[in-house]
Amino acid sequence: MPDKGAFITLEGCEGSGKSTQLGKLKEYLEKGGYEFSVTREPGGTEISERVREIILDGNETRMTAETEALLFAAARAQHVSEKILPEKAAGKIVVCDRYIDSSFAYQAYARGLGYEFISGINVFAMENCMPDLTLFFDVSPDEAFARKGGADKDDRMEQSGIGFHRKVYKGYLAVAELFKERIVKIDATRTVDEIFADVVAALKERNII
Ligand code: TYD
Numbered sequence: 001m002p003d004k005g006a007f008i009t010l011e012g013c014e015g016s017g018k019s020t021q022l023g024k025l026k027e028y029l030e031k032g033g034y035e036f037s038v039t040r041e042p043g044g045t046e047i048s049e050r051v052r053e054i055i056l057d058g059n060e061t062r063m064t065a066e067t068e069a070l071l072f073a074a075a076r077a078q079h080v081s082e083k084i085l086p087e088k089a090a091g092k093i094v095v096c097d098r099y100i101d102s103s104f105a106y107q108a109y110a111r112g113l114g115y116e117f118i119s120g121i122n123v124f125a126m127e128n129c130m131p132d133l134t135l136f137f138d139v140s141p142d143e144a145f146a147r148k149g150g151a152d153k154d155d156r157m158e159q160s161g162i163g164f165h166r167k168v169y170k171g172y173l174a175v176a177e178l179f180k181e182r183i184v185k186i187d188a189t190r191t192v193d194e195i196f197a198d199v200v201a202a203l204k205e206r207n208i209i
Contacts, residue, residue, distance in 0.1 A: 005035075005088040006208045007129065009099040012137035013169050014158055015144035016188050017195065021137065022097055024196045029093065032209065037087050040097040041075065045082045048075035058154040065111040069118060072103050077125035085129055093208060100126065101134060101175050101183070106157070109171025110164050133206050135199060136176055137188035141165035 012018045022038065029036045042052040054060070055071050076099070087094050100122055108118040141162060152158045176183045184202045188195055203209045 005091045005093060006132045006206075007084060007088050007094045007096070008203070008208065009096045009101065009131040009134045010137070011098060011101045011105070011134055011172065011183075012188065013139065013141045013144050013165055013172070015141075015148035016137040016139050017144075017147075017192070018097065018137050020192055021135075021196060021199055022095065024192070025095060025199060028196075028200065029095075029209075034093055034209065035091055036093040036095060037083075038095045038097070039079070039083060041079060041099055041102065042072055043075065044079040044084075044096070047078045047082075051075040051078075056156050058156050058159060060156060063156075065107065065113055068111070069103065069107040069113055070121060072107065073121045073125040076100070076103075076122065080126055080129045085127065096131075099131060099134075101136070101172065101179075104175045105168045105171035109174065110160075110167035131182060133202060133208065134179070134183045135202060136172060136183050136185050137195070138172075138185045139188040141169050143189065 010018050010022055026036075026038055041048070042055055043049045051071055051074055055063075055068060055075070084094055084096065103118050103122060104115065107113050108115045145162065145165070176185050184198075186195055186198045186202070200209070
C-alpha cells in the first residue's frame, strides 16, 4: 500500500453494476485489513448530501443545466476539502462512487455544456484532486436499463430518457480516450466475479493493494 493513501473512483452508466462492485471491493479491503473509506458523489459530507437532495429531486423540473453543473461542483468542492484530501493524506484508500468523469459524461457531453466549461468550474472545485485510478464499468445504457428493469422515477437524472443516457455513455467513452492513463475500462457485460477480478487486477497493477 502506498504511504500517502490513494484515491479511486468508480464510474459508469445507471445500472452498470457499479454498486455491486463497490460492495465487493469494500468486503475485499475489509478482509485485507486495509485502511480505507467509501464515499459517493454527489454527497459524502453533510453539506454535499444536502446539495444532493436538491440536485436529484424528482419533482424539480425547473433546474437549468448550468445550475445542475455548478451544484455538482459545489458538492464536490466541500467533499474534496472536508473528506477526500484529509483521508488520503492520512494514508487511506478513498473509494468514491462517481466523481469528475460523471460531470464530463453527464454535464459536458449529455447536457451539452462542453468540456471547457465543466473542466473550468471543476478545476476550481477540485483543488487538483484527480483520482489515482478510475474504474469505468463499460456497458451500454440499453443493456443496463434492460438488466435493472427500467429507470427510477424518483430520480431526476434517471428520468432523463434513453436518448440522454446514450449520450452519457458516448461521453464516458470519449473521456476514457482522453485520460487513457487514469481510466481503466472494464467490460461490465460479464459475470460479477469476472468483473471483480479485473477490479482487483487494476488496483494491484497500480500498487494500491
Ligand atoms: P445515484 O443514485 O448515486 O446514481 P448511481 O446509483 O447510478 O450512481 O445518483 C447520482 C446521479 O447523479 C447519477 O444519475 C449521475 C449523476 N451525476 C452527474 O450528472 N454529474 C456528476 O458530477 C455526478 C457526481 C453525478
